[in-house]
Amino acid sequence: MKKRLFLLLTTLLGGKHAPGRSVQCLFLIIFILMPMAVSAQSEPPGDIMSRPTFGVHKVLFIRVIYPDDNRVVLSGQRAPIHANNLNDIFKANSYEKLALDIDVTPVLMMPQPTSFYQLENRLSFVRLRADAIKIAEDAGFLESDYDREIIFTVKIWPQPFTGIGGVNLRTSFMTRDNPTLSAHEVGHTFDFNHANFWRVTSANPIDTVGTLIEYGDKFDVMGDVHHFHHYNPRNKFRLGWIPPESILTVSESGTYTIRAVEKPPLAGVTVNEYTALRIRRTPISDYWVFYRSQEDSANTGAMITRIESRNSSSSILLDMAPGSLPEKRDYQDAALVPGKTVRDQEAGIEIEVLERHSDSLIVRVVVPQAGLDTLPVIDIVSPAFGKTIKGGVDYEATAFDPDVGQVNGAGIDTVKFILGYPEGDDPYGEGLSFVILAVKDFSAPPYIFHVETASFPDESYRLIVGALSQNGGINRAIINHLIDNTGPSAETAVAAKPVELVNTLQLQQNYPNPFNPSTTINYSVARAGKVELTIYDLLGKKVRTLVAANNSAGEYAVLWDGRNDADRRVGSGSYYYKLRVGEHTSTKRMLLLK
Ligand SMILES: [Zn+2]
Structure with missing residues (x-):
């Protein structure tokens, strides 16, 4: 069992970039599950993210220079164009369900020279982010008013990455x-x-034996970003941009129609026309079949993506015309064309394109009859998203095997916590070492792992939680987060400002927005305590108390039906909703349109 969990760790850390390939980006986020207040019960565990991904997300562009380097990466003239283009990409990919409302700071001077943000030949995300946030706040842009930020900076890290994403989600x-x-x-x-x-x-029928090219799916903006602006449908589904009813999990061999992915998914599929087919391959791995009809010469057939872990957002596009074109142009022949069959003999799966039309494909699928085991479901309950940790931390997770039950610990043999960080020039390349700072096994819930972090270097850390079920299935979840011990010592910090207040609350933009007649508000609290969620009109008059209760730590979703405390419908217009936990508050605005 220990060996298996060790394998789990090494498998996790085995990803690497192809030698000689220029690296565009350091990615620091893998996969995460959170407690779900709203979910589709019939979906296989791990497929849907619980993070709100609809409505308007506030994004701040922070433009920084340094005392020793005053080069500006994003000019004032280009900033609104960049912002518009970015917003357009998200609007198109989400079928207009998500928009980015982007503010741009003036060019701001960092308080320290570039060398201050480098630690032992690495970038200190903690220092760079903390100072960028601080100078932005000094300029009137409050972190709490935004969901995300992009810090535009000259490249001050030694690694070849031109961008870094997802440090703390x-x-x-x-x-x-x-x-x-x-x-x-x-x-x-x-x-x-x-x-x-x-x-x-191999040619026809095409089997799936071949070569993996890391980070090279030219059909996906998470692959080669210079060609295409799409995210793959599986990721769109994870975020809710494609609704569950537009995805078919194929349980019977047969013929199915796929709708072109550029067309908005049907709200409720009453005809046999899906945005993607999901074909379960192993307990953790799926094929996703979809049709991209409008981009370049990718309009020749079915796009087949393999998902290697149900808790992961990684994807692998299968190139279905092997070796016919040089690598640079592989994207032009990646589709499975009519008359061709892909065969995964190991899994007993066949996929064949029968007919191609301008906005739909007809596909024949053969799937095996036997059902598949379900792996343990893991939720990392704490720490909360997007927050920096100071001093001690309680890592908390829940795990259960859905084949046995949904109660924490059901069917679980061991839960293992591993805290550390990757070391080396390329954390995902050859010679990777993972520095483990703390590790602990639990044989029964609660799975709470207390770590004193005061002596740790300021760093972006990775928590890996693995769960081994009693029937031998292994699954894992990962969260990356920042631990910041700069400034006052942990003891002083506790005295001056209780640590638990640092991570107290997170209030999300309501969805849908604008709305009529009802909308959902998501929030999370990091500690148990009294929580108030109140709606006000533009004049500050209280309209409705939605929540006044003691909440335990976790994520919550509350529906507002557009009625006031007297149970009358309120009129069109803007309203504020305010979350209060102790002395901490967060307020956002929403629009009721009739
Ligand atoms: Zn990346």
């Missing part, structure tokens, strides 16, 4: 004025992982 660092690359990095903050490319080796 909200912050990206960009060294270029390139909106598509920004979309890639911001994609990481939505927990999107890199898109890879798989060159198959």
